[in-house]
Amino acid sequence: GYMATDNTAQLRADEERSSDILKRIPAGRWGEPADLGGTAVFLASKASDYLNGAVIPVDGGWLAR
Numbered sequence: 228g229y230m231a232t233d234n235t236a237q238l239r240a241d242e243e244r245s246s247d248i249l250k251r252i253p254a255g256r257w258g259e260p261a262d263l264g265g266t267a268v269f270l271a272s273k274a275s276d277y278l279n280g281a282v283i284p285v286d287g288g289w290l291a292r
Contacts, residue, residue, distance in 0.1 A: 228284065229289070230259070245257075251292060
């Protein structure tokens with residue numbers, strides 16, 4: 228998903244473009260790098276031992292629209 232990082236600073240600073248992006252994100256906000264933490268912990272834990280070949284979107288609901 229769209230993350231608030233240095234790489235997206237110009238995009239976020241463009242009010243029109245940023246607004247258009249936020250309208251498509253059900254969570255209504257840019258993701259923060261910390262939002263990836265729960266998924267990373269899950270993937271590093273025994274709870275994911277039987278998980279193979281999956282894509283886990285961390286995108287604030289972007290793909291669910």
